Every structure is written in structure tokens, then in C-alpha cells.
Amino acid sequence: MRKIRTTFDQLIFDAGEVLLNKLLRTRNTVIWYRVYWRRMYRQLLAQGISEFTSAVGRQYLVNQFGELDYATLSKRDKDLMKIINVLCEFYDTGTLVSYKERIVLDGPIGQLVNQFVAHLVSLRLKPSTINERKHYLSRFCISLNEKGLISMDQLDKFVILDYLKTLDVRRPTVAHMTLRAIKTFLRYLFEQGILKTDTSLSVPKDNYKKQAKLPSVFKTDEIQQMIGSIDRSNACGKRNYAIVLLAARLGLRASDIAGMRFENLHWEQSTILFNQYKTGRELQLPLLAEVGEAIIDYLKYGRPVSEEPYVFLLARSPFGRIHSSSVTNLVNTAFVASGVNIMHRHYGPHALRHSLAGLLLEQSTVLPVITEVLGHESSCSTKYYLRVDLNSMKQCMLDVPAVPNDFYSQKGGYFYA
Structure with a gap:
């Protein structure tokens, strides 16, 4: 039977030791876990709850996130949920089990x-x-x-x-x-x-059907607030501004922005022409004036002198090409710095892509055109975004039929009481 611990400090100390010695987590990770656990406990004390149990921990998560889908949470919130669940598991069992299965290929x-x-x-x-x-x-x-x-x-x-x-x-x-x-x-x-x-x-077939998750979208004023908050007085800001515009105005994926070459920019025709990294399909988009001016500003006053064929480079020596992870990180940073509410929302370049699709739907753009803009192989992929067009969905609402009075009085009333 699990030994009863008398103090919360003893509980988190023991849990941390199991993380450190059994699951081989780093000492910095254990310190991070304990910081979150103490933060939660201070909030519980403020509510008049002095004794921690697994039930208290799980109710704390319910109060924090309600019935939100785990997949829709930000990385920070997912980490918080995992950390609290680890403590609940330790409280119930007195130990922790690693969920990372060792891969054996002998x-x-x-x-x-x-x-x-x-x-x-x-x-x-x-x-x-x-x-x-x-x-x-x-x-x-x-x-x-x-x-x-x-x-x-x-x-x-x-x-x-x-x-x-x-x-x-x-x-x-x-x-x-x-x-x-x-x-x-x-x-x-x-x-x-x-x-x-x-x-x-x-190999037998199954009838599994994956339900696509509702994409994170931002309103036009939120995106403008984020774009306007980027400091363009330095080389890094000029690069970031051009990258964010490519994601927000044209819906480009992070991989395509990172892989953009000078040969993809056709200034005389005012177009961008490239093969998409994800699908391999050729995509041609208009080089909007706002986007083009931002790229020129970066090339003239921000881009390091380099023979690299890629448009966007790292801000520090050796000034190599950026990668998709860098694009994602700088968009995330721009959203956080702008003060836009990102709670329970993804806030990377793909969220800007989703938001562009939502904006086009609001403007009654036909689905095939949106498919071409986003570079999808078919309109079936684009239908994924229809669920964010709430205004159009409201037009499909049906009136709820009235319930006849005799329904409530049948069989003696009060629902067969």
C-alpha cells in the first residue's frame, strides 16, 4: 500500500526523485516540474485547499481547461496538463511509468x-x-x-x-x-x-475515419496588430516582417517560405512561382505590392552579403539559409510580443494560413479559388476550412420545432414520475 505523505513538499520531492532516478529525466527538467507543482499549490491554497490529492489535481485541470480538446491547446498548456497528471499518477501509485517505449529492431x-x-x-x-x-x-x-x-x-x-x-x-x-x-x-x-x-x-482494411481538428484562426484586426508590432528598424525585423506577410497575405507554408529562392520571384510579372515542398506541385501566386516592398526592403537594408540562392538568411554568422522551424519560431514570437490573445490557440504560420482561408470564405470566395491559393491538390482538402465560416453556417440553421404541451403531461407528467 502506498505510503501516506504528510506534506506537499514531501510529495513533490519524492515524485521528482522518481523522475530523476527511474525515468532518467534531467535535473533541470525536475526543477521545472517542481516549479509548476508549487505554482499550482499556491493557487489551491488561495482557494482554501491545503491538502493535495489526485482528485484535487484533476479538478484543477478541469477548472483551467474545461472540456477543451487536448489537441487545440498550446504547447505551454499541454506541458502544464502533463506535469499535473504526472503528480496525480504518483499520488495514486507511488511511482511513475515511462510512456516512451524502447524501439527494438533485432x-x-x-x-x-x-x-x-x-x-x-x-x-x-x-x-x-x-x-x-x-x-x-x-x-x-x-x-x-x-x-x-x-x-x-x-x-x-x-x-x-x-x-x-x-x-x-x-x-x-x-x-x-x-x-x-x-x-x-x-x-x-x-x-x-x-x-x-x-x-x-x-493486410485487412479498417473503416477508421479521422476527424479533422478545428483549425486555429485569427481575426483580421488581430493579424494586423501582430504585423504592426514587428520592429522593422533593424535587419532581423525587416526579415521577419517580410516572412510574416508571406504567411499572412499569401498563406505560404513555413517550409516554402524557408526554401524560397531568388529564381522564384518574378518581379516583372509580379508573381511568385515555386514547387511546394509538401506536395511537389507547382504553385503560382501574385506578388502583392505590400509583400514585394517588404522583401525589397529586406534585400536592400537587412539581408547579409551572401552568395546563397535563398532569399531569407539567418541573422547571425555564418548567415546560412533559414529552415521551417525558424519561420515557425519567429511567427510565434511575433504573436506573443504583440499582445494578441493566443490562449488555447495555435499561433504559428499555419494559423495564418488558416486565417487567410477563413477570410476568403467570409468574402464569399468560391472553393476552387481558395484551393488554388492554398495550393491544395483538390477541393476536398479545402473543405476542411468550411467549419470556421460561422456566418455561412448560421444561414444553414433550422428552427427547433416547438414541443407540444401534451408531451409534458403524458403518463401523469413530470417525465413519467
Whole structure:
């Protein structure tokens, strides 16, 4: 039975020691956790609550975030939720369990998975996608090793179905991503001639449908407030201003802004022409006067002297090209510094892209035009933004039919009391 701790300080000390010695977290991370825990406890004391329990901790999170979708929270709020839940778990169990599963890729099958992962890297897939495939294939390999299977030639649909039975049916996302990882892996082996038959056809289909999350959007005046707060008196500010305008006015992705070359700017035609990093499709957009002037201002008075073919460079030596993470960070910083309310909202370049789509919808722009502006492959992707057009949705509202009076009096009334 868990030992009862008498003080909150003792509780967070013990929890921190488990984080430090068992889960091998750094000492700075543990200090950070304890700062958040003490901050929460001071707020509880102000409410007259002096004893911490897991129920108190979870109610604290409910008071902070209500029923908000976890995916819609900012990174700071997600961290806060995780930190409080860690303390609740420790209070209940007296220990902590790592949720980061060690990836094991041993034996001949593990070598093939590593080869597949290297292939995904060569295709320039997102690191998160590659890690996802590797994670689920690692679990699959462990299962095959336990069954004594050492060759992919021994794999058939019955082995796959037996493995699927071991997955938690309460988590359909896990089953879906597992099937996807196995299917793409088997197809790769067939295409490389490692498998003589296309075993990927034996992988069953599921009816999983991912519900797209509601995008974060900002109003026009909020975006203007953020753009207006950027200090353009220095070289870094001139660069940041031009980058933010490309995201806000043209809806460019961070990867496309970071990868923009001089050859993509067609000044005489007042257009920007480039192949999108995400889709590989060519996209042509108008080079708006406001955007063009901001780029020229940066090139003349802010950009370091360099032979780099990329438009936007780092502000410090050796003045190499910027990357998409830098674009995201500077947009985040601009939003925070502007004083715009970013609570429970994403506030990166993609939020500016979402906001542009919302603005075009408000202006009754037809869907195919928005699809072209955003560079989507089809209007099906653009329909994702329809849910933020509240004005148009209100026009589709139906009146709620009146409830007849005899409904309340049937069977003696008071709902069958």
C-alpha cells in the first residue's frame, strides 16, 4: 500500500526523485516540474485547499481547461496538463511509468525495417511520420520474434490477424496506424524484390475515419496588430516582417517560405512561382505590392552579403539559409510580443494560413479559388476550412420545432414520475 505523505513538499520531492532516478529525466527538467507543482499549490491554497490529492489535481485541470480538446491547446498548456497528471499518477501509485517505449529492431526482420526507414528518409517524409512507422513496426517485429518467425516469407494474413487481436480495441487509432505501417512496409519489400508476392494485399482494411481538428484562426484586426508590432528598424525585423506577410497575405507554408529562392520571384510579372515542398506541385501566386516592398526592403537594408540562392538568411554568422522551424519560431514570437490573445490557440504560420482561408470564405470566395491559393491538390482538402465560416453556417440553421404541451403531461407528467 502506498505510503501516506504528510506534506506537499514531501510529495513533490519524492515524485521528482522518481523522475530523476527511474525515468532518467534531467535535473533541470525536475526543477521545472517542481516549479509548476508549487505554482499550482499556491493557487489551491488561495482557494482554501491545503491538502493535495489526485482528485484535487484533476479538478484543477478541469477548472483551467474545461472540456477543451487536448489537441487545440498550446504547447505551454499541454506541458502544464502533463506535469499535473504526472503528480496525480504518483499520488495514486507511488511511482511513475515511462510512456516512451524502447524501439527494438533485432534480427533479419529488424534489419529490413531499418532499410525501410532509410527509404522513408530518402523520400523526405516528415520525421514524425517516419518515427510513427518505426514505432509500430518495432512492436510488430517483437511479436514476430516471440512467435519464432525470422523471415518475412513466413508472414501471411493469419499472422497479421493474430497480431491485430492483441491490440487494444478501445484505441482504433492505434490499429489504423499499425495497419498502415505494416501495409507500406510489405509493399516496399515487394517492390524491392525481397518478397515474391505482394503480401500487402493481405493486410485487412479498417473503416477508421479521422476527424479533422478545428483549425486555429485569427481575426483580421488581430493579424494586423501582430504585423504592426514587428520592429522593422533593424535587419532581423525587416526579415521577419517580410516572412510574416508571406504567411499572412499569401498563406505560404513555413517550409516554402524557408526554401524560397531568388529564381522564384518574378518581379516583372509580379508573381511568385515555386514547387511546394509538401506536395511537389507547382504553385503560382501574385506578388502583392505590400509583400514585394517588404522583401525589397529586406534585400536592400537587412539581408547579409551572401552568395546563397535563398532569399531569407539567418541573422547571425555564418548567415546560412533559414529552415521551417525558424519561420515557425519567429511567427510565434511575433504573436506573443504583440499582445494578441493566443490562449488555447495555435499561433504559428499555419494559423495564418488558416486565417487567410477563413477570410476568403467570409468574402464569399468560391472553393476552387481558395484551393488554388492554398495550393491544395483538390477541393476536398479545402473543405476542411468550411467549419470556421460561422456566418455561412448560421444561414444553414433550422428552427427547433416547438414541443407540444401534451408531451409534458403524458403518463401523469413530470417525465413519467
